[in-house]
Amino acid sequence: MKRHFCVRSALAFILFLAAPHAALPRAGTPNLEMLKTDLLAVTAHPDDESMMAATMARYADEGKVVALVTCTRGEGGGNGTGKEGGAALGIVREAELRKCLGILGVRYLYFLNQPDWAYTESVQATLSQWGHEETLRRLVRLVRLLRPEVICTMDPAPVGGQHGHHQAAGRLATEAFEAAADPNRFPELQRDEGISPWRVRKLYWTSFGQTGTMRIATDGLAGGTLASAHPGKRHADIGWEAARQHRSQGFDKFFASLAGASKVQVPARPNSFVLVKSRILINPLSEKDLFDGIAGARLDGPDTQHDVLAAGLAAAPAAAPVTAQLRPRDNVRNYRAWLQANGIERLLTRLPAHISVVQGRADNLLEVEVANHTPQPQTGKLSLRVPAGWTLDRPEETYAVPANSTAIVSFRCAIPADAAVKSHDLIVQLGNATDTGKLDVVPALTIARLMSALPVDGSIQKWETLGIAAVPIRPASGFQGRVASPQECSGRFFTGYDDEGLQILVDVTDDTVVRNIAPDDIKAHWRSTSVEICLDPAPPGENTFSTLKLGIFPQDTTGTVRAARDADGRPGPLEQIKSRIRLASRLTPAGYVVEAHIPWPEIGLSVDRSALAGSRLGFNVILYHAGKKNARIGEDVGKSRLAWSFWPGAPGRPEVWGQAVLR
Template identity: 30%
Template sequence: MSHPPLPARLASAAPVPDAPAPRGLSRRRLLQGSAVLGLAAGATALDLSGLPPMERALADGGVDLDILYIGAHPDDEAWTLAAFGQWNEYEDQRAGVITITRGEGGGNAVGLEEGPALGLIREGEERTAVGFAGIEHVFNLDAVDFFYTLSAPLSHEVWGGRDVLSRVIRVVRATRPDVIVTMNPSAVQGNHGNHQQAAMFAVEAYLLAGREDVFPEHFDEGLAPFAPKRLLRSGSDGQAPTGPDAVATGFTPLVASDVVFGAWNGTESEKHGKRWSAVRDDSIHAYRTQGWHVFPPTTTDPAEIPAAWFTLIDSRTPFPDPTSGDTAALGGASLPVEGGLPLGTTLELRSEQFAVQTGGSVEVEVEIGSPGIALPGVQVELEVPDGWDAGRRQVLGTIPAKQSRSVTFAVEVPESATPGEHVLLRARVTSRKGSGENVLPLRTAGVVEAGIADRAEIAAFLEWTEELGMQRLDALVPTRRSLGQG
């Protein structure tokens, strides 16, 4: 298959490209690209002798994860641990953690150690903390934890971006997680540049780990391409209910197109003999060097106990109603859904446009892939906002086992649509084997749009999302405004 080149940021051996990558490269074109990422940089076999023991041992196989968290420092995963723990206890879901640095550049609230000595202490704290949630596999990639910065580009340069991305993708290919969870990748005010860059690596790994032309040197170890099924961001922006009914009530996101899943922290742990919110307190208190051992415990009033929230970045599979329960974030990816399409079914929506002009149109492709069994009686309907038109449902009939079929909807956007709104298009698939849905976020655009000049970090982030076709993430740093006419 002939493909366009990957963005310069990914294909170059240099940590930061000398010139901006071509703009307008859609996600679809990127994922069909032909440039061999490893060969473009003169790929050589990875020297396993320089890797930490747990990462080196991946070459032997045997580590199979359902969930993989990707963060920058040994505490970034802390707020997910009540969810990961209950998923492990009651659904046998195995989670692992990638930590880009050992946190040796951070503070020490309980001792005089600093630098590498502090990094080793923080690694131990992290392993203790995540152990409460049943997590056994922590991969510290040993990138330098330097001074506090708001710059993802600086983090990429100091860390040696291509090499770190290779190691992240290697862990993904070796452990084969269905779900990746990460941080906020945007340059929103106050977001640590290391956190941004760790999340950017997670997004790139999600998009690229399944490609045969990306880091092919991994295959010399016996690894194979692997595409995770879902990518989530820990946390969300908006109104969060609390209490046992928090998930059923649902999160009210600030961005209307956000899909937010939850898992209530107050679930009782039979293993630990207390609520998972209290177990998470034990985890939090394990991060002693960061001063977290003095944090007060979570409230014991069930009505006030919060949930852990996860915002959907992308999914290659159908998912259930986010308000359907504490495991909805995993449903259709690593866990089956009652009445849903068979586990392993893929469902993806694609469009060459993210910003759609009022009064215009956009083509949306819906692709359904069957798992190891055929899907009989398949029909697809595209649900659009009020006033929009996507035509009638389309009938695909039977999709044979391990094959895929696509349909295209011509979507008409009314003149009356409000510019600047974030909207969701929802594909609903029914078959005699079950039903499921996935979504495509879009933004309505005016004929003329304006914004204040972006600071360098925001400009770099917006260019990155455009290169990857992940402009849905632009909503994290809203900088564009549609101008009225007349």
């Protein structure tokens, strides 16, 4: 037995030596020298590193030490290769990630051990759930131990479709750049754990193809530490092979289909980065490498700085005495305040002001923030220009702003009922200066009171008999994936309300109705054929945790309609949370029908009959279309998503749901 153990140990050691990695530390190397890292990537979940995997492979191939810190184990994600969920899925995804990083030649992996608790696009909710200060402390500990030269992280801008956990990872890494160097931040790490502050040289954000300071080529062939394991492979190829290890998330199928669809070699696209902070004097316009300027650089004194101008971003102009701009929605205001608090105001221009406005409403509120940058009170006039056919309550308004202060000037805008669901320009003019904001139109509907309660039976005829018009969801209303025709996927819905609650019937045309969800696996409805109903009792909400989000499977593997609330204030299968929501479904020759009656208390509205009329709800209906008829039990076969209000990231963004008024 002992001999077998020794043989296995020797074999494991030989395999370890054969694995690709930078030169290993010699025996007796001090801990900090052993851990010394060149490039540290900071992400939110396993698989997020894929956006810069080729860059990680390139630097590992050059012999640099590369490490990854990820905030969670991804236990809240989907699972296309099994039924594991929660902590069990986190173990699966950690194993996938370790395989991935082994291929890339990444030496160190650490977790911040925060929960992957729900899909949300709210960074505020994410950091509240994780504990902002404690999570930052954990990251600062790792930065001081690993002592990286460069940190690369995720872009924290709150653009549509950007997970709140991704935004949080980007914010934490940016804050750690300064906090890790400051002996007054987390002094207990030095006092109790013996870890000294460390000054990271440069910080980059991934730029998702936007204008960045640098594009790292990924078409070079492995010629260093990765050459023996990947002969003749480009760094991009190594990155794709590594990403394929995230099987539970469908990456293996995606890259297999990509290779199968291409008859020629897939182009190796460069990875783009934005230089956010630097402690060395470097011209970002001339950078060719993440490590440019680091060798021999001075980290203190007049030749250093903490912030540099990113290419493609205009230098912040000297502020005019008085400026005016559209006051954005809460998440953009929060992001801008965070940029200013972290000394990177120059990046404010990357994200214009956005607010949501509603089709057909005459009283959409447009607020303009007027800032006085002088020590004297200022007065004057400003005006707005809106798209043709839109009407302002007045074309201009006077302002009076105290010294070194701000004031809000409000307008009301009537928007046509047929205004396109997209971003429209709003021009704010003050004197000769103009500023452009974005008005994001969301759809509107009126919900009629039902004279008597309707049966929840999946019958369309009762709605048509009452003369209630159907609201269409067309193939063009997609926000993820593609739908070729109405026959592939489209829908319509009917809705009304009574004293007890809101009733909705959704009639879906779908050529691939999949029933692969087992009765004990009612969660993550986006994996298969399903409908999601989204209701916000106090629109527009900043996050989904005061809303109702109901995911309905028209049939599980036993043919029964099932549903669960997801990523809202009371998540879980309806039976487990003792919900009083009533459901019905049936298959049709063209697809399926689902119907739900949702009690007012579960939505969060008053049950006082006299208080219901005139109430406004954030409202959306989302169709999830599957792409594989013969799916395995539990397999993630989601192909595309359509919605009534089809803004990017719609499931996690109540601010872009449509609005409904109870008549």
